[in-house]
Amino acid sequence: MVMQYTPQTFKENSAEALADDTIRNNFRGAMDFLQAKRATVLPDKAAFDVSSKRGEAIKLRCLVKLPELLEKLEDQCKANGIHVHWAETCEQATQIIDDIITAKNGSKVVKGKSMVTEEIGLNDYLAEQNIDCIESDMGEYIVQLGGETPSHIIMPAIHKNVEQIAELFAERVPGVEYTTDVNSLIKVGREQMRQLFLDADVGISGVNFAVAETGTLCLVENEGNGRMTTTIPNTHIALTGIEKVIEHLADVPPLLELLTRSATGQLITTYVNMISGPRKVDERDGPEEVHLVLLDNGRSQAYADEELRKTLACIRCGACMNACPVYTRIGGHAYGTVYPGPIGKIISPHLIGLEDSKDLPTASSLCGACEEVCPVNIPIPSILQRLRVETNKKSSSAAKIMRGEGSGRSFIEALGWKGWAFFAVHPALYRMGTWFATRGRKLIPTFNNPWTVSRSMPKLAAKSLREQLKERG
Amino acid sequence: MSNDNTSHANSAKNNILQRLALAGLDANDVAAVKGKGSVDSLTLLVDEPAVELRQSFVDKMQASHAEVIACVKTDLQKTINDLLVRKQFKQLLISERVGWVKDMDIGDTQCLYFADNIESFKQQLFTDIDAAITTSHGSIADTGSIILRPDSVEPRSMSLVPPVHIVIVEEQSMHPNFAQVMKQEQWQTCMPTNMILVSGPSKTADIQQTLAYGAHGPRELIVILVAAV
Amino acid sequence: MSDFIKQYPAKPKKVYLYGTCIIDVVAPNSGLDAIALLEREGLEVVYPQGQTCCGQPAFNSGYSDEARNVAKAQMAQFPEPWPIVILSGSCGGMLRKHYPRLLANDPEVEAFSQRVFEFSEFLVHVLNIQLDDLGEQQRVAIHTSCAGRRELGIHDAGVSLLKQLKNIELVDYAYEAECCGFGGTFAVKHSDISTAMVEDKARHLSEANVDCYISSDWGCTLNINGSLEHQNMSLRGDYLASFLRQRTDVNNISHCAVSPSDKRDER
Numbered sequence: 001m002v003m004q005y006t007p008q009t010f011k012e013n014s015a016e017a018l019a020d021d022t023i024r025n026n027f028r029g030a031m032d033f034l035q036a037k038r039a040t041v042l043p044d045k046a047a048f049d050v051s052s053k054r055g056e057a058i059k060l061r062c063l064v065k066l067p068e069l070l071e072k073l074e075d076q077c078k079a080n081g082i083h084v085h086w087a088e089t090c091e092q093a094t095q096i097i098d099d100i101i102t103a104k105n106g107s108k109v110v111k112g113k114s115m116v117t118e119e120i121g122l123n124d125y126l127a128e129q130n131i132d133c134i135e136s137d138m139g140e141y142i143v144q145l146g147g148e149t150p151s152h153i154i155m156p157a158i159h160k161n162v163e164q165i166a167e168l169f170a171e172r173v174p175g176v177e178y179t180t181d182v183n184s185l186i187k188v189g190r191e192q193m194r195q196l197f198l199d200a201d202v203g204i205s206g207v208n209f210a211v212a213e214t215g216t217l218c219l220v221e222n223e224g225n226g227r228m229t230t231t232i233p234n235t236h237i238a239l240t241g242i243e244k245v246i247e248h249l250a251d252v253p254p255l256l257e258l259l260t261r262s263a264t265g266q267l268i269t270t271y272v273n274m275i276s277g278p279r280k281v282d283e284r285d286g287p288e289e290v291h292l293v294l295l296d297n298g299r300s301q302a303y304a305d306e307e308l309r310k311t312l313a314c315i316r317c318g319a320c321m322n323a324c325p326v327y328t329r330i331g332g333h334a335y336g337t338v339y340p341g342p343i344g345k346i347i348s349p350h351l352i353g354l355e356d357s358k359d360l361p362t363a364s365s366l367c368g369a370c371e372e373v374c375p376v377n378i379p380i381p382s383i384l385q386r387l388r389v390e391t392n393k394k395s396s397s398a399a400k401i402m403r404g405e406g407s408g409r410s411f412i413e414a415l416g417w418k419g420w421a422f423f424a425v426h427p428a429l430y431r432m433g434t435w436f437a438t439r440g441r442k443l444i445p446t447f448n449n450p451w452t453v454s455r456s457m458p459k460l461a462a463k464s465l466r467e468q469l470k471e472r473g
Numbered sequence: 474m475s476n477d478n479t480s481h482a483n484s485a486k487n488n489i490l491q492r493l494a495l496a497g498l499d500a501n502d503v504a505a506v507k508g509k510g511s512v513d514s515l516t517l518l519v520d521e522p523a524v525e526l527r528q529s530f531v532d533k534m535q536a537s538h539a540e541v542i543a544c545v546k547t548d549l550q551k552t553i554n555d556l557l558v559r560k561q562f563k564q565l566l567i568s569e570r571v572g573w574v575k576d577m578d579i580g581d582t583q584c585l586y587f588a589d590n591i592e593s594f595k596q597q598l599f600t601d602i603d604a605a606i607t608t609s610h611g612s613i614a615d616t617g618s619i620i621l622r623p624d625s626v627e628p629r630s631m632s633l634v635p636p637v638h639i640v641i642v643e644e645q646s647m648h649p650n651f652a653q654v655m656k657q658e659q660w661q662t663c664m665p666t667n668m669i670l671v672s673g674p675s676k677t678a679d680i681q682q683t684l685a686y687g688a689h690g691p692r693e694l695i696v697i698l699v700a701a702v
Numbered sequence: 703m704s705d706f707i708k709q710y711p712a713k714p715k716k717v718y719l720y721g722t723c724i725i726d727v728v729a730p731n732s733g734l735d736a737i738a739l740l741e742r743e744g745l746e747v748v749y750p751q752g753q754t755c756c757g758q759p760a761f762n763s764g765y766s767d768e769a770r771n772v773a774k775a776q777m778a779q780f781p782e783p784w785p786i787v788i789l790s791g792s793c794g795g796m797l798r799k800h801y802p803r804l805l806a807n808d809p810e811v812e813a814f815s816q817r818v819f820e821f822s823e824f825l826v827h828v829l830n831i832q833l834d835d836l837g838e839q840q841r842v843a844i845h846t847s848c849a850g851r852r853e854l855g856i857h858d859a860g861v862s863l864l865k866q867l868k869n870i871e872l873v874d875y876a877y878e879a880e881c882c883g884f885g886g887t888f889a890v891k892h893s894d895i896s897t898a899m900v901e902d903k904a905r906h907l908s909e910a911n912v913d914c915y916i917s918s919d920w921g922c923t924l925n926i927n928g929s930l931e932h933q934n935m936s937l938r939g940d941y942l943a944s945f946l947r948q949r950t951d952v953n954n955i956s957h958c959a960v961s962p963s964d965k966r967d968e969r
Contacts, residue, residue: 454897467732
């Protein structure tokens with residue numbers, strides 16, 4: 001069982017992370033590096049505005065047409081010989097995958113990088129079925145070795161520095177001595193994986209773009225483990241969220257360009273792999289069976305609401321978390337959710353329910369750094385504000401938009417804001433309030449509160465601006 | 474052996490589609506987004522001189538640690554010969570498309586073809602093959618990418634498993650960008666089982682963001698860039 | 703996203719002033735300094751006494767209904783078609799960007815929101831103000847609120863105003879564009895994270911070795927000054943309008959770090 005933080009203990013998790021100098025330093029260094037990389041390939045704000053507006057338009061079109069595109073994708077995939085499965089929940093998805101593996105008498109599963117497989121808890125589930133499922137992506141391999149979960153959606157081991165990784169390898173990989181030479185460490189990973197790729201009978205991957213027009217699964221990577229996973233084993237299972245469907249093949253180049261530049265500061269990844277079917281009769285390699293599993297798991301809840309639907313435009317580039325001052329300081333694990341950072345805050349309430357993630361939408365100063373770098377212009381701060389509204393909703397008989405709606409409502413807080421609003425719409429009362437506050441400012445007792453733990457209390461003026469201007473006439 | 478015909482699976486599909494229908498989007502909404510963001514409505518399509526395309530391709534390939542060896546068509550065989558003599562591979566995987574390699578004098582290098590199927594060949598492919606030579610479908614200048622279109626003659630794992638991949642790239646099939654080659658060749662009408670863009674040897678920066686080459690794919694990519702004249 | 707203003711109006715005769723709730727009770731002198739600068743440029747400044755708060759605290763806390771009522775009440779205070787000069791990037795973003803969302807069914811809200819200009823952008827793009835620096839040599843750093851920077855795009859206006867002052871050296875510092883950690887109720891709801899952010903900001907500003915920092919948003923200033931004071935660090939920040947007035951008011955030159963406007967407010 002993998003060590004896991006939970007979103008319900010977000011406040012404790014983040015306090016712990018903030019106090020950990022190694023986490024603070026590792027993440028600060030990593031985020032600075034990734035932001036600098038992004039800046040070299042996206043230096044021009046005006047040009048990025050143009051391409052991100054295009055990305056936004058493409059995703060909006062594909063989302064509006066999603067039901068039709070999902071059916072088209074299924075038809076095209078089937079025509080190509082790809083089996084298509086639909087899963088409403090994580091449990092259905094793991095069951096489907098288990099059944100496929102069992103039907104093929106699979107025993108050695110190799111996995112390419114896929115956040116959706118993390119979402120459904122696939123590794124743990126398969127382990128319980130006594131099926132070995134080994135991560136082949138270097139970062140995921142490191143994380144699996146350490147019994148952890150990924151802390152970033154693109155660079156899973158970003159929370160570790162090279163010394164920590166060297167120690168881990170020396171401790172857990174047989175025959176390996178401690179070295180911080182990165183090339184040597186990578187060589188270890190390569191050698192460990194090689195036999196695995198050879199022996200695996202099932203390869204499981206994610207999907208970056210699923211093209212409805214042609215029934216094509218597009219996967220991007222630098223290492224080659226994705227191609228290995230989807231080429232060598234006899235059965236390939238691809239798992240994706242339903243929102244990853246794209247209408248036309250021609251939609252891929254502009255989105256691909258935005259994805260690689262935003263994620264790792266690359267013009268393009270080493271490999272762009274486009275799969276449109278299993279091994280044909282005259283072909284000599286490639287999986288003989290290809291399966292595509294389409295997962296909902298709450299995405300349809302976001303879809304039903306026009307504003308929240310924009311959450312599904314995400315192409316999983318990770319730029320938002322690289323830019324986020326909160327993520328930089330607390331790291332990825334503190335969120336306790338599969339997807340951390342700004343995107344994690346807005347998608348997790350749909351995947352696991354607002355009642356289990358209600359501290360996440362408030363854990364933001366709404367600074368907008370995420371929105372500024374999002375390649376598909378997701379209005380993350382606005383969606384966070386909207387999720388706060390949903391969290392505080394009063395229970396009513398109206399149809400619920402979200403699971404867990406109102407789960408964070410505090411009677412006292414709601415009453416407080418009602419009172420405050422009452423004063424704010426009655427200027428005479430408001431003036432009276434400020435008069436009392438300014439006149440009585442020296443009487444206000446200083447008491448410890450979340451502000452004063454680290455900041456001095458603001459001091460009120462002797463006379464408000466309003467009063468002074470009234471006196472001037 | 475799929476279960477996408479069972480009633481259970483159908484109900485999952487129907488449930489999902491029903492939930493999506495709660496959004497209340499209709500034909501008007503669909504009409505309103507027609508063509509939005511599409512490539513045709515933009516000035517992505519460029520017309521750059523071939524010499525600039527070539528330079529961009531070479532620069533990007535070299536920046537990604539690929540080795541680029543330029544030659545003209547009439548010198549192709551000699552160029553490959555010299556390369557193979559230099560490298561002295563023990564086992565070299567080729568295909569009928571470069572059958573002439575078999576006849577070269579390259580010392581102790583053993584040339585072989587891919588077996589009838591990977592199942593009978595896997596161990597050797599993984600353990601003993603040092604390098605493979607393939608052709609390519611074309612290239613893309615702005616990202617420094619090679620288009621591979623594996624087929625029955627040149628299976629996918631040729632360009633993936635051996636630690637060294639030597640690829641012949643014809644300059645006359647170089648395109649300015651991905652969108653353009655896709656449009657020009659109408660890829661949406663003829664996608665094969667597998668198509669790949671390769672832009673360098675394999676690499677990773679997963680260890681403290683430090684770049685290292687030779688992850689799981691080939692650790693060396695040698696590009697033979699062939700000019701028409 | 704970045705839908706910053708592309709075309710500003712010509713210089714008007716009359717403007718409204720939106721003082722903001724924080725300036726009203728914590729830093730009224732900042733309001734008076736802003737008015738003085740506008741009047742010096744020949745404008746008549748009208749301050750509707752009925753203004754209270756832009757509604758952002760409730761809005762950001764997820765109480766949209768309450769925020770909406772307050773927003774409607776604010777709009778009613780500014781009936782004439784004059785520009786509204788607002789003394790905060792954060793409140794400015796609320797009025798310009800969020801009121802149209804909040805009051806989507808109100809036919810007047812678009813026209814209203816387009817009349818809203820943050821103080822520094824108004825000085826630069828509408829008044830084309832020319833500043834004659836009468837003060838001594840000083841080093842300062844600028845802090846622009848996230849809303850000002852990203853919702854309104856006013857950072858450059860603040861920079862250009864400070865660069866007009868010939869005896870001022872505007873100093874770069876680390877992580878200038880990163881949030882100071884205020885975020886309104888974020889500072890108390892997630893005070894650990896907010897504290898980490900403001901302490902980093904305080905440190906980066908201090909390491910710039912400036913005489914003071916200049917902020918266009920009192921929310922940020924309370925946050926950063928509060929942290930600096932708590933840590934017994936000597937650096938303080940002041941409001942942009944006050945700083946500009948202090949350097950250019952021939953009758954009353956003063957220098958920041960000696961008489962920041964919040965200290966002048968205490969009696």
